[in-house]
Amino acid sequence: MSESASASVEPRRRIQFAFTDEQEEFRATLRRFLTDRSPTTEVRRLMATAEGYDPQVWQQMSEGLALPGLAIPEEYGGGGFGMVELGIAMEEMGRTLLCAPYLSTAVLAANAILNAGTEAQKKALLPDIAAGARRATFAITEPDGNWDPAGIQTRAAADGSAYRLEGVKSYVLDGHTADLLVVAARLPDSGPDHLGLFTLAANSSGVERSLLESMDPTRKIARIELHGARAELLGDGADATAAIRCTLDQAAVALANEMMGGAQALLDSAVNYAKMRVQFGRPIGSFQAIKHKLADMLLEVELAKSAAYYAAQAAAAQDAEWPALASLAKASASESYLHTAIETIQIHGGIGFTWDNDTHLWFKRAKSSEVFLGQPSYHRELLMQRWGV
Amino acid sequence: MSQVSEAEVRAEVREWLNANWNPDLSLVEWRSKLADSGWGMPQWPREWYGRGLPMKLVRVVEEEFANVGAVGIARSGVRLLAAATLLEHGTDQQKKKFLRRILTGEDTWCQFFSEPGSGSDLAGATTRAELHGDFWIVNGQKVWTTSAHHADYGLLLARTDWDAPKHEGLSFFVIEVKQPGVDVQQLRQMNGHASFNQVFFTDAKVPVENLVGKVNEGWKVAVTTLAHERRGADGLATPSRRGPRVGRIYEEERLENERANEPYKWYPQRAGRVDLILERAQETGAIRDPIVRQEIARLMILAKSAEWTARRARASQQQGRPQGPEGSLGKLAASHVARACARVHTMITGTAAMLTGRESPRNGIIAEILVSVPAVSIAGGTDEIQRNIIAERVLELPKEPRFDTGPFRNVRRN
Numbered sequence: 096m097s098e099s100a101s102a103s104v105e106p107r108r109r110i111q112f113a114f115t116d117e118q119e120e121f122r123a124t125l126r127r128f129l130t131d132r133s134p135t136t137e138v139r140r141l142m143a144t145a146e147g148y149d150p151q152v153w154q155q156m157s158e159g160l161a162l163p164g165l166a167i168p169e170e171y172g173g174g175g176f177g178m179v180e181l182g183i184a185m186e187e188m189g190r191t192l193l194c195a196p197y198l199s200t201a202v203l204a205a206n207a208i209l210n211a212g213t214e215a216q217k218k219a220l221l222p223d224i225a226a227g228a229r230r231a232t233f234a235i236t237e238p239d240g241n242w243d244p245a246g247i248q249t250r251a252a253a254d255g256s257a258y259r260l261e262g263v264k265s266y267v268l269d270g271h272t273a274d275l276l277v278v279a280a281r282l283p284d285s286g287p288d289h290l291g292l293f294t295l296a297a298n299s300s301g302v303e304r305s306l307l308e309s310m311d312p313t314r315k316i317a318r319i320e321l322h323g324a325r326a327e328l329l330g331d332g333a334d335a336t337a338a339i340r341c342t343l344d345q346a347a348v349a350l351a352n353e354m355m356g357g358a359q360a361l362l363d364s365a366v367n368y369a370k371m372r373v374q375f376g377r378p379i380g381s382f383q384a385i386k387h388k389l390a391d392m393l394l395e396v397e398l399a400k401s402a403a404y405y406a407a408q409a410a411a412a413q414d415a416e417w418p419a420l421a422s423l424a425k426a427s428a429s430e431s432y433l434h435t436a437i438e439t440i441q442i443h444g445g446i447g448f449t450w451d452n453d454t455h456l457w458f459k460r461a462k463s464s465e466v467f468l469g470q471p472s473y474h475r476e477l478l479m480q481r482w483g484v
Numbered sequence: 485m486s487q488v489s490e491a492e493v494r495a496e497v498r499e500w501l502n503a504n505w506n507p508d509l510s511l512v513e514w515r516s517k518l519a520d521s522g523w524g525m526p527q528w529p530r531e532w533y534g535r536g537l538p539m540k541l542v543r544v545v546e547e548e549f550a551n552v553g554a555v556g557i558a559r560s561g562v563r564l565l566a567a568a569t570l571l572e573h574g575t576d577q578q579k580k581k582f583l584r585r586i587l588t589g590e591d592t593w594c595q596f597f598s599e600p601g602s603g604s605d606l607a608g609a610t611t612r613a614e615l616h617g618d619f620w621i622v623n624g625q626k627v628w629t630t631s632a633h634h635a636d637y638g639l640l641l642a643r644t645d646w647d648a649p650k651h652e653g654l655s656f657f658v659i660e661v662k663q664p665g666v667d668v669q670q671l672r673q674m675n676g677h678a679s680f681n682q683v684f685f686t687d688a689k690v691p692v693e694n695l696v697g698k699v700n701e702g703w704k705v706a707v708t709t710l711a712h713e714r715r716g717a718d719g720l721a722t723p724s725r726r727g728p729r730v731g732r733i734y735e736e737e738r739l740e741n742e743r744a745n746e747p748y749k750w751y752p753q754r755a756g757r758v759d760l761i762l763e764r765a766q767e768t769g770a771i772r773d774p775i776v777r778q779e780i781a782r783l784m785i786l787a788k789s790a791e792w793t794a795r796r797a798r799a800s801q802q803q804g805r806p807q808g809p810e811g812s813l814g815k816l817a818a819s820h821v822a823r824a825c826a827r828v829h830t831m832i833t834g835t836a837a838m839l840t841g842r843e844s845p846r847n848g849i850i851a852e853i854l855v856s857v858p859a860v861s862i863a864g865g866t867d868e869i870q871r872n873i874i875a876e877r878v879l880e881l882p883k884e885p886r887f888d889t890g891p892f893r894n895v896r897r898n
């Protein structure tokens with residue numbers, strides 16, 4: 096396509112366009128588990144709580160299914176799988192709107208530590224995360240909602256062998272319940288654009304956390320004020336900008352896959368309703384206006400799925416183009432998910448606008464996912480830049 | 485047979501090419517070798533000019549052909565749709581008579597389906613065929629028939645029983661185009677080209693052995709052709725590119741492209757030419773406009789996703805998994821891509837999009853895109869028909885109420 100794309104380094108592994116039998120089996124196992132543990136009655140119960148997740152289900156996810164460590168290398172206590180399996184897990188979780196600190200712990204925080212930490216730090220931090228014993232999150236965004244690390248204002252100053260953090264983080268996923276925070280901050284002593292990633296226990300002194308009132312109650316977000324909180328620097332002091340971007344790109348791929356699970360669930364529910372609901376003496380699904388809408392929704396979902404799957408494959412294969420594809424998949428999934436949600440409400444008519452009908456749960460997840468990690472227009476521009484255009 | 489490995493196939497095809505490939509052969513001589521050895525259509529059955537290879541190994545064969553610059557079998561037009569239809573429904577005699585000459589390029593084919601009164605509703609055909617002795621006598625009119633002015637044979641859908649319900653009174657024939665009872669008239673299209681025709685049949689003759697399938701069971705046969713068409717077999721030959729390309733065969737291939745592919749000259753343009761978007765944005769400076777950048781990114785995401793969706797469909801087919809929805813979506817996706825291309829090309833080109841011909845951008849190619857794209861959402865089944873098919877066959881939504889049941893004679897028509 097573009098110069099930079101075609102000049103990409105030969106990927107280490109061929110991109111696969113079909114899942115393997117093992118991957119399909121993994122998906123089936125997860126689907127059974129999640130259908131059982133995350134029905135909408137549970138989603139509704141948990142979204143009304145402040146914690147927003149069920150510790151017992153988290154424990155089962157950790158002990159039985161080893162999900163938090165899925166993509167953490169074996170030497171740090173994980174399962175050693177890659178982005179493709181992580182994508183499958185996310186897609187299945189998105190399908191049932193699982194309420195759990197998974198994206199924050201297993202994707203954002205774990206990858207931030209993997210991307211920036213020293214060998215000793217990875218050995219110290221990751222096994223607990225992989226085991227689900229420690230829930231973690233990644234605090235990058237600030238009250239201005241900017242996803243570009245260049246906009247970070249929070250500052251770190253050396254204090255002996257540790258650092259002191261000063262600033263305000265916001266939109267921090269599961270920030271109010273996490274045990275461990277990974278915080279992105281500026282290191283002015285090391286240079287004007289120098290960024291660092293820091294870890295600290297969430298209950299450290301100088302950390303003030305407050306739950307934000309989120310439109311999507313299945314996704315809990317927090318504001319975190321750092322008043323001279325003591326933290327440890329990840330890595331050897333090199334600029335962490337690349338590690339931060341990589342973490343965000345990995346999260347974008349994972350989130351795109353999660354969104355496609357949700358979009359498929361919506362499409363299924365719209366199709367079922369169209370077959371069942373009768374008006375003018377016939378099922379509404381026999382009216383072309385509805386039929387064609389559903390056909391278009393299917394097309395849109397399948398296209399965005401292809402992008403999400405491809406991005407996961409490219410990331411797993413370390414294809415040089417993968418960061419561009421992360422943006423591509425994120426932009427595509429965001430629009431497809433939200434559009435599917437809007438049309439699913441439309442196809443349900445009045446009942447689709449009620450609190451009792453489940454559609455709005457997915458609609459809200461679609462809306463929060465659309466802007467989390469950056470909205471589609473932001474990622475489209477990023478895509479162009481990453482393609483060298 | 486199913487156990488052959490990629491390495492074995494590669495070695496075998498390489499050896500065969502070493503022994504046989506010679507660019508100084510005539511095109512027909514070479515393609516005859518391809519047909520007889522099965523290397524021209526390796527996915528076809530062994531007894532019919534193929535080697536019974538699964539699709540994933542066909543790719544290996546294609547790679548080896550490309551490596552030495554070997555020319556492949558003839559692909560232009562609807563010849564491969566005809567072949568697929570005959571492979572599935574034809575008699576051995578028909579396969580023997582037609583398949584080989586389809587592959588060698590000696591015969592060219594067209595598709596006599598649409599009529600003035602029935603396009604989307606193909607089963608509403610009113611061209612009639614009546615049996616007189618050893619011949620079916622055909623009367624009526626077909627229209628929009630691409631390439632009929634070059635064709636030797638046509639796939640013909642005609643009514644053989646007017647008292648049966650619509651779909652049960654049709655039969656499927658192979659008709660010789662170059663005969664006194666067939667009058668082919670070229671039609672000019674909105675893009676100035678004249679690749680399709682109207683065709684009048686006046687007591688045209690079809691020998692009884694050219695009936696494909698059974699009498700009055702022609703709809704089933706047509707459905708096979710249409711399914712292959714939706715899967716995108718329609719189109720252009722992709723000439724081999726690598727290698728020094730000197731020799732008699734390349735010269736003949738070039739001449740064939742000029743003649744047989746003449747009706748398809750504008751087909752790349754009707755697909756939208758997504759490949760030109762970035763170059764054009766750069767050469768015009770439109771690439772600096774943030775709104776254009778957004779639209780280009782949108783288009784690229786769409787085009788890439790459509791390509792990956794097609795590859796997912798192929799991959800799951802190769803793995804022998806049941807076909808997922810992704811297989812039926814290609815045609816509709818292609819329409820979206822083409823329309824988005826036309827829109828973005830216009831944004832990039834600006835006022836110069838008012839021009840056409842030699843003085844216009846890219847020597848008229850951009851203008852040709854803009855006036856050719858409307859064909860994509862019509863030809864080969866309109867977007868609306870694709871949506872009906874996706875909704876009813878893939879999503880299994882209920883059918884619409886019908887007004888065309890009972891004897892065809894009594895059904896309302898144009």
Ligand SMILES: Cc1cc2nc3c(=O)[nH]c(=O)nc-3n(C[C@H](O)[C@H](O)[C@H](O)COP(=O)(O)OP(=O)(O)OC[C@H]3O[C@@H](n4cnc5c(N)ncnc54)[C@H](O)[C@@H]3O)c2cc1C
Pocket residue numbers: 383594595596597598599600601602603604605627628629630631680859862863864865866867868869872
């Ligand atoms: C470039 C080109 C090449 C072609 N080549 C060939 C060829 O080689 N051989 C051949 O046989 N034909 C060919 N065709 C014909 C093509 O297949 C038909 O034009 C097409 O199927 C539409 O039929 P129609 O033109 O009769 O339009 P109509 O069927 O009359 O459709 C008119 C409009 O009504 C809509 N419509 C019709 N039925 C429905 C429905 N049930 N639900 C919703 N909307 C509906 C259509 O979508 C369309 O928008 C070609 C057409 C083009 C443009």
